[in-house]
Amino acid sequence: MNLTRSSVKNPAAVLVIVALVFIFGVIAMMKLPIQLTPDIEQPQITISTGWRAAAPEEVESVIIEPQENVVKNTRGVVDVTTSIQRGFGNITLTFDVGTNMQQAMLDVINNLNQAPPLPLDVFEPVVATGGGRGGPNAASLLVRPVPGNDLTEMANHQALIEDVIEPRLARISGVGQVNLNSQRPRELRISFEPHKLAALGIPIGQVANTVARASDVSGGFADVGRRQYTVRFAGQYDLESLSNMIISYSGDRPVFLKDVATVENTLVDRFGFTLRNGAPAYYITITRGNEANTVALLDDINLAINELNEGPLAEVGLMIDLSFDSSVHIRNALLLVKSNLGLGVFLALGILWLFLRGWKATLIIATTIPLSVMVAFLVLSMLERSLNVISLAGVAFAVGLVLDAAIIVQENIVRLRSEGMDNKKAVVKGATQVAGALFASTATSVAIFLPILFMKGIEGQLFSDLALTLSVAVIASLVSAVTILPIASRYLLSDLPKQDPHEDYWQKLTDFIMKLTATAKQRTAWIAGLIIGSVLITTTLMPRTDFMPRAPIDGFFFSLNLPPGGNIEFLDEEMANRFRDRIAPYTTGEKQPKVKSYNFYSYGPNATGGFIYADDPTRVEELMQVVQSEVLADLPDTQVFLFRGSMINVTGGGNGRSVNIDLQGPDIDPLMAAAQIGIQKIQEHLPGTSAQPVPALSMAEPELRLLPNDRRITQAGLNRSDVANAVRAFTDGLFVAEYFDGNDRMNVILRGTPWNNPDELAALPIYTPRSGIQTLGELATVTRTVGPSQLRRVDGKRTISLIVRPPEIMSLEEAMAQLEEQVIPAIKAELPSDANLLVNGNANRMQQAIWDMLQNFILALIILFLLMTALFKSGKDSLLVLTVMPMALAGGVIGLWVLNLFTFQSLDLLTMIGFIILLGLVVNNAILLVDQTRCSEREGLSRQAAVRQAVRIRARPVYMSTLTSLFGMLPLMILPGVGSEIYRGLATVIVGGMAISALFTLILLPSLLRIGEQKTQAQFSTQSSFAAQESAQ
Structure with missing residues (x-):
């Protein structure tokens, strides 16, 4: 060469x-940027739209449905999933992998512009890529009071968080976005007295219109002499003078806004809360920018936290806790791999020295x-x-x-x-x-x-x-x-x-192999036994398939589906306090297993849960059982769901080990009934499996529904819109306008004084043009009913989803088999004719991935065959080499079977890749044996002598290379630790396959190479005799 x-x-x-x-x-x-795993993302674009004080059904009909219609046909979209809650709707568009997301973003924005105009008090839709967070979550921070500080409302320090903490964190290199999840926007609230307003004969709409019309107006430009002036009408009031706005006249006396209302710059009402180890906290998340080094990023974040804790936060009695630090798992996992790498090098060199x-x-x-x-x-x-x-x-x-x-x-x-x-x-x-x-x-x-x-x-x-x-x-x-x-x-x-000190061993091994394959009958028996036995072992012991590898961390999530209708005060006083009291002995170590730290959040009955870190990572499963049976037990009408945190997370699919059963139809009630049957069947046939309905099946939230009396409304000189605005003003407040003070923009909200029961609401007065003062109850009938607190739509249809999470020792394939046999038929039997059932999420992804892997497996075989045919210039020799593959596959399966005797290991995608890699490794020894045999034959040796020489010459390097490879990979297979679950199955397949292949290739290949030996031997003898005669002459 x-x-x-x-x-x-x-x-x-x-x-x-x-x-x-x-x-x-x-x-x-x-x-190189350091991460835990490569970015695993399904390209997504989210459209988030807020509409304050709007019910879910109103958000669905006015905002979501029109938006879905214009964006669902965007090029590359594979599914559309929508979540709707009170005052908020979120559409998630999932695209094919490889889609040009810049072009997709432009297409979505262009399509969104074709949607019907939104109501004035609806926030402009926010369009974002990557699930709406801009990148993988690198850290979660919680701002909380220092011990001894009895602060109960973190919103009192929101200005400090917005002006000091957020800018400091955003300046860190590698930060993609800082999300203030507990942020409460400010609003200019005008709180009026309904009785005073009605007594003065002032309609609510007049107050709203007067405030809304008080705005600055540009008059253009005017030339005066040699100068050009900008003409502006300064119609906007400042906060100090807004109370002196004249809203009407009573006789000749002006009525000022301050006569009937108070004006204040305040925060919007509290809509949720977060606790950090029992103390109130302000929740902040930081996403990683593209190509950022996660470890270096977290080092900088920790420096910023220490700087803030010792500086401005210490002055006001606050501190920041780093709740989630992604670099911890990265450091531990990479340290383990590096240790395995070093140990593998040492073992490989040790084996090498034993031979040399x-x-x-x-x-x-x-x-x-x-x-x-x-x-x-x-x-x-x-x-x-x-x-x-x-x-x-x-x-x-x-x-x-x-x-x-x-x-x-x-x-x-x-x-x-x-x-x-x-x-x-x-x-x-x-x-x-x-x-x-x-x-x-x-x-x-x-x-x-x-x-x-x-x-x-x-x-x-x-x-x-x-x-x-x-x-x-x-x-x-x-x-x-x-x-x-x-x-x-x-x-x-x-x-x-x-x-070579082992020369006698290699000679004896050669003699032994030639003896085992001496006769045609022996060779046939070995060929049939090894190939058929390998096929039987592979088909019998092959484990069930899974999607993603198991990669658990030292903590777990819990989610609570609470009875509908509970307000934030109830959730804080009843649920949070009860949880705090019950978990306290575990945080102090009084009870075991000890809790290292925990977070608790609640943003409504359908958004309550938290995360718990175990002090001892080996007792996480035990702690989960304790929390399930003691801490979260006996909560009235509450469903509890626990699931282990994972280092591998799939966009829209959690840890990759869940299945979505989607029930779709126009009427939500029969879907909920069928979902309830499904949960019962899952609990019956798949013990230990979590089945969480989304939205919750107890979604009937108490509702006060006002039915308009059109006759009375018309007689009073009003219309439905006037009454609807009054209702909104008497409750969460009527949006009037926006106010900009030069720095911040806020909503101007017109809001009546609080009322305590439906009767008080019905008795609130409204001044009308024709009938004077009328109560709200005279213009509309107040009825008690229920309505959905949350809605979910998949591909434009109302949907109830059962998120099924099998236990850790059950593969996704096994769970799917049980669901298809025992659960899905029972659900379908309960569905009406106009409803349907779909299985989505990781189940579909796994099936598609397995199909792709099978295609790649076949493609790899074709490539191997063609390359070896080119090398040997013989398709027959190429087929001989490929015959070692069944043994290798069987060896990989045996390795997984043995591993499952000690710890659970399914056939996840990374383990499947091990079988493909195995193909390229085990053929190397076969190639060397076939190549050496053909070279010896070309040099004049008989087939039997050529095979003997190939075995004798190549046995030592074959075993040397195989053993160095095996011992180099052995630490990856046997050493436990953080992240070892990710690659353990892959290592086991390769080690098992190479070991079995090395044991039997030197028997199978000689047997195959000596097929037709008698015929070639006769040809060789004839040629030798002819050559001898030629020499004699």
């Missing part, structure tokens, strides 16, 4: 290149590891990837693999020198002689990874880093083996290496 000869002739140039690779590799490694019994030879081969790793880091940096658990695991997996080529080259060089060849010639011929086979084996490995690199969807985002690092490292190891290793062997191994 010219590359080897050129390298041996120019060692200085090679060393310079190696030095440059190391220098730039180290620089690239230091600059020489430190020089061992270290020469070992130089392939750091060089290949540096090249991998360099390519990751050039392609703008991140350093994460997946990419670093790929480096760890590569530790054993990158030694293969160097081992083969070194073995061949040593063999040639032991036969008496000159050192310089031996290093060149030793590398060039095996270069073709090494190129083929490397090409097959890389060819296996190529389909993974180009996979779309979530699986492509998750696994491309793994395939990339393995591919680059293996290619770099090949180049290193045919360039650097010959140079090192020439100058550092001047003396002939020691004779």
Whole structure:
């Protein structure tokens, strides 16, 4: 190979290149952004629209339905999911992976502009990408009182948070967005006395119109002499003079606004609260910007927190707690992978030394590891990837693999020198002689990874880093083996290496294998037994499939579906206080397991829950049972749902282990009844499974519905709109206008004094043009009824969704089988004819991913076959090599079966990738055996002698490379720790497959190669006799 000869002739140039690779590799490694996993996102655009004081059905009919109609056909949209609550609607558009999101954003905005005009008091829709948060959540912060501070209302310090904390956090490099989740906007509230207003003969609409018309108006420009003036009518009142606005006249006396109302700049009413370890808190989240280094970002956030805690917050008795720190899991997970990487290198080199019994030879081969790793880091940096658990695991997996080529080259060089060849010639011929086979084996490995690199969807985002690092490292190891290793062997191994201390073992192994495959009957039995047995083992022991790997963290979420109608005061005093009292002994350590910290939030009966961190990460499941049975037990009419936090989160799919059963239809009541049946069946047939309905099935919120009396309204000289505005003014307030003071913009709200019961509401007076003072009850009938507190729509239809989360020891496939057999038929039986049932979410994603994986598996086989056909110039030999694959697959399945004896491991997507990677690895040994056999035959040996020689020559490097690979990956398989669940299944498949393949390939391949041996032997004997006669003549 010219590359080897050129390298041996120019060692200085090679060393310079190696030095440059190391220098730039180290620089690239230091600059790589650090994350836990690659970004796993389904492209989304959200449209959020607020309408204060509007009921969910009103939001649906006036805002959401028209918006859905104009955006649902946007190019690339795969589904439309809408959530509607009081005063708010949110549409989520999910797009195909790979969609140009900049163009999609423009398309959505253009389509949204075609929607009908919105009411004046509706906030402008906010269109955002990435689920409405702008990026992955990097940190959650809670501003709370310091111990000893009895502050009960954090909103009193909102100005400090907005003016000091938010700007300081936003300045940090890498921050995408700072979200003030507990923010309460300010409003200019005009609180009027309905009785005074009516007694003075002033309609509510007159007050609203007078305030609304008090605005600045530009009159244009006027030329006066040599100057041009801007003409403005300063009609807007400032806050101090607004109370002196004249709203009407009583006789000749003006009626000022202050005569019937008070004006104040205040916060909107409290709509929710957050607790941090029992104390009131202000909730802030920080999203990570694109390509930000999460670890460095959190270091800067911690510095900012310390600065704020010691400065402006300390002055007012406040402090910031970092509730969620994504860098903690990243540091722990990466530390574990790095430890596994280091231990794998140590074990691989130890195995290598046991075979070589020489430190020089061992270290020469070992130089392939750091060089290949540096090249991998360099390519990751050039392609703008991140350093994460997946990419670093790929480096760890590569530790054993990158030694293969160097081992083969070194073995061949040593063999040639032991036969008496000159050192310089031996290093060149030793590398060039095996270069073709090494190129083929490397090409097959890389060819296996190529389909993974180009996979779309979530699986492509998750696994491309793994395939990339393995591919680059293996290619770099090949180049290193045919360039650097010959140079090192020439100058550092001047003396002939020691004779192989295991030579007798390899000879005995060769004799044993030839004895096992001596007769045609024996060979047929081995071929049939190994292939059929492998197929039977694979089909019998193959575990059930899953979507995402399990990657639990040291905490869990809890969600409460409370009885409808509870206001914030009730939720604070009853639910929050009860939770705080019950969990207190666990936070102090009086009871076990101890709680490290917790958050509790409530923004209404359908949005109450929290997160609990365990002090001991190994007792999270135990703590979950305690919280379920003691802390959250006996809550009246309350459904409790608990689920473990995960390091891997899928946009719109949580931790990737949930199933959505969507019930759709025009009438919500029969959907709720069918959903209730579904929950009962799930609890009956899938014990330990959580089934959370969204929205809650107890969604009938108490409602005071006012039915207009059109006759009385018309006689009074009003219309329905006038009465509706009065109703709004008597309750949450009537939007009048916007006020801008030069810094902030706020709503102007006209609001009556509070009332305590429906009778007081009906007795409130309204002045009418024709009938004088009328009560609200005379113009409309007040009735008590119920209405939805929350609505959900999927693809334009009202929907009740059951979010099913199977227990940790149940795969998604097993859960789906139970649901399809036991649960879904029972639900369908309860649905009316105009309703339908759909299974969505991770179930669909898993089926699509499995189909994609199957296609890639077939594509990988085709690529392998074509490459080997080109190498051997024989389709028959290519098929011989491929026959080792059933054994490898069986070995991977056996490895998973053994692992499941100790801990649960399903066949998730990352584990499936292990089988594809396995294909490219196990064929390498087969390629070497077939190639050596054909070379020996071309040199004149018989088929039997050629097979014997191939086994004797290749047995040592085969076992050496296999054992170094196995021990290099073994720590990834057996060592527990944070994040190990992500790649444990993958490592198990590769280790099990390579181990079984190594044990039986040296039996299966000789048996296959000796098929038709008698025929070839006869041809060989005839040719030998003819050659002998020719020589005699």
